[in-house]
Amino acid sequence: MSFLFGGRPQPSSAEKIAAAETEVEMVSDMFNRLVQSCTKKCIPTDYREGDLNKGESVCLDRCVSKFFEVNVKVSEKMQGEAAGRAGGMGMGM
Amino acid sequence: MAESQPPNAPAPPPAGDAGQAAGSAAKAAPKAEGNPALRAMGLPSRFKLPSRNWMIFLTLSSTFAGFLIYDRYEKKKIQKKWCTLVSHIADESLPTSTMPRKLTVFLSAPPGDGLRPARDHFNEYVKPILVAAAMDWDVIEGRREGEVRTKLAEKVRRLRQIRGEVAENPTEPDSELLVQATRQTTGIQEWDGVKGDLVLGRHTWKEYLRGLQEGWLGPLDAPVVPTAETASSSPTPADSPATDDASPTAAPTSTSESESTTPTANDDANKSEAPLEPQQEQPQQQDQQPEDAASKSKTKPPAVLTPYISPSSYASAPLPPSFPAELDPSGPIPFPHILGILNTPTRVYRFLTRRHLADQIGRETAAVVFAASRAYKEDVPTSPSSESSGPSSSSSETSASSDNSPSASSPATSTDAYATATTSSPYTWEQKSLLAHEEKEWHKSAHKRAENEGERPWLESIVLDDRIATRMRRFELEQDQEQRANRIAEGKEGVLGAEVSD
Amino acid sequence: MYSKLVQRCFDDCVNDFTTKSLHSKEEGCVMRCVDKYLKGSERLGQRFQEQNAAMMQGQMPGR
Numbered sequence: 001m002s003f004l005f006g007g008r009p010q011p012s013s014a015e016k017i018a019a020a021e022t023e024v025e026m027v028s029d030m031f032n033r034l035v036q037s038c039t040k041k042c043i044p045t046d047y048r049e050g051d052l053n054k055g056e057s058v059c060l061d062r063c064v065s066k067f068f069e070v071n072v073k074v075s076e077k078m079q080g081e082a083a084g085r086a087g088g089m090g091m092g093m
Numbered sequence: 094m095a096e097s098q099p100p101n102a103p104a105p106p107p108a109g110d111a112g113q114a115a116g117s118a119a120k121a122a123p124k125a126e127g128n129p130a131l132r133a134m135g136l137p138s139r140f141k142l143p144s145r146n147w148m149i150f151l152t153l154s155s156t157f158a159g160f161l162i163y164d165r166y167e168k169k170k171i172q173k174k175w176c177t178l179v180s181h182i183a184d185e186s187l188p189t190s191t192m193p194r195k196l197t198v199f200l201s202a203p204p205g206d207g208l209r210p211a212r213d214h215f216n217e218y219v220k221p222i223l224v225a226a227a228m229d230w231d232v233i234e235g236r237r238e239g240e241v242r243t244k245l246a247e248k249v250r251r252l253r254q255i256r257g258e259v260a261e262n263p264t265e266p267d268s269e270l271l272v273q274a275t276r277q278t279t280g281i282q283e284w285d286g287v288k289g290d291l292v293l294g295r296h297t298w299k300e301y302l303r304g305l306q307e308g309w310l311g312p313l314d315a316p317v318v319p320t321a322e323t324a325s326s327s328p329t330p331a332d333s334p335a336t337d338d339a340s341p342t343a344a345p346t347s348t349s350e351s352e353s354t355t356p357t358a359n360d361d362a363n364k365s366e367a368p369l370e371p372q373q374e375q376p377q378q379q380d381q382q383p384e385d386a387a388s389k390s391k392t393k394p395p396a397v398l399t400p401y402i403s404p405s406s407y408a409s410a411p412l413p414p415s416f417p418a419e420l421d422p423s424g425p426i427p428f429p430h431i432l433g434i435l436n437t438p439t440r441v442y443r444f445l446t447r448r449h450l451a452d453q454i455g456r457e458t459a460a461v462v463f464a465a466s467r468a469y470k471e472d473v474p475t476s477p478s479s480e481s482s483g484p485s486s487s488s489s490e491t492s493a494s495s496d497n498s499p500s501a502s503s504p505a506t507s508t509d510a511y512a513t514a515t516t517s518s519p520y521t522w523e524q525k526s527l528l529a530h531e532e533k534e535w536h537k538s539a540h541k542r543a544e545n546e547g548e549r550p551w552l553e554s555i556v557l558d559d560r561i562a563t564r565m566r567r568f569e570l571e572q573d574q575e576q577r578a579n580r581i582a583e584g585k586e587g588v589l590g591a592e593v594s595d
Numbered sequence: 596m597y598s599k600l601v602q603r604c605f606d607d608c609v610n611d612f613t614t615k616s617l618h619s620k621e622e623g624c625v626m627r628c629v630d631k632y633l634k635g636s637e638r639l640g641q642r643f644q645e646q647n648a649a650m651m652q653g654q655m656p657g658r
Contacts, residue, residue: 027647035639036599043635045607050630051186052638055227058193060635062229064642068650189637271652275645 175455176225181589183227205536242304249308256415294428311402404556422466422566
């Protein structure tokens, strides 16, 4: 997300606001997906009781950290690929 | 007619060549008809037994396969039993703003091998039970000798700094601290009960003891390079009150001072052999320190740091003010590991008897999960004295068993038993002899000492400071849980609190 | 968020369409489902906040 600020010299305040908005949107989108995936994977659907038990809690905690790790790894790979492609195109030209 | 031919068959062969040919032809004929025993009973005798060689092969392979299958089947049953014993804990509810109980697991590569066997051992024997009980855990891994000690000592020093002691070079905050800070601000509670340490193997156990003592008794800052400045003006943490004992410990370079402290510090029985070895290490440590100081200037700290305090100076080191009344209980887990082609029979035997190991480790892990602990004993078979340690108190999670006194093995003696034990009688701490049988199996490369080496926690005997040893506790399974496990194994009981399915 | 909750609890709890109104069993299930979902979201939100803060801190210095 912070790579948005990477190349530009002096973003104007409007651009900054827009960038911050998109960032907030991305974060909330990520949160929603996280909730959806982790609930599906960790909480069984028989709803025997209304409280979370320890197994489910531990599962949710670990689900969040794995989700973040996946996020980081995917973004790293995408950045690497984009850089590689840009470098390849530059070389080809 | 068929019956008359076999008696005739042995007669012709001695006759001659033609006779032999005729005889063998005659012999061949009845064999083609099948097993005479089956024929006698009137059963179809079309089937033959395989040849002798095949029979040998099939017998051997099927016995081996039989042993293997039986062992794995029993092992699965045993692990299921231990998992069923603890799985009711996973169904207990947890408030949303509380973190689950987090254990610390210490894994170290066994001598002569890599980290993977240790990880596999943990995954195969310990992890299923931790998962069944919904425990959370943190792993401290060590690839080489001394890494676990370094990491544990760093962790303890960091804990001391969090609790308020001031150091000259405070450790930089990392992401873990950040997460904890966020938790504190949002009001999330950490688990307030007993946590616990799981230590796999004798080598890790030795490093664990060393790291624990180094962290609590050592200084918060690294000892200074001796050539850079004078020994006595080493930076000591601001916590230690007026005693000057901190400076000799902070600078193990002053060998003369530590030599003078060791005769006075000879309370512990087995210290007589221990000071000799660390003092041999100290000149080597001095050589190592310039190297270490240089390497610390790199961005990544070295995996194995020289210890901030040497074992001979344990007794003279002051206790830090943030020292807790009781340290986290520990659970040593056996980790049998043997290498070498000549040991193949032993390894095959162990391969076929893994169920016993699974039972043992399952028991230890269940004890860790139930958080039932007792104090370590001070007497170990050398003297048949009754100097066992104080009352074993359990801090188990299940409130029902909080009134029971656990561990039928340790006799419940009076509280001042350990107070009288600090005499010159030849007693040893239980921690020193735990898992000691594993040392015989270590690969011989571990016993080789290279030139100019730092200290070798694996090769040196355990030095235990009394103050730390009395505060350590050990996880041990209570009697009623043990009986419950036996009943589960027989099938008379299931998961605690589960609905009975019709 | 609310609509997702409704959808999830409906999907998981209500499977019998032989009656016009909710069974008591289904009602209990829905109540517990709401409870659990909210608590789960709360816990996930806490972990998310911590991890996000850690990740942002890690990214900001430009590492």
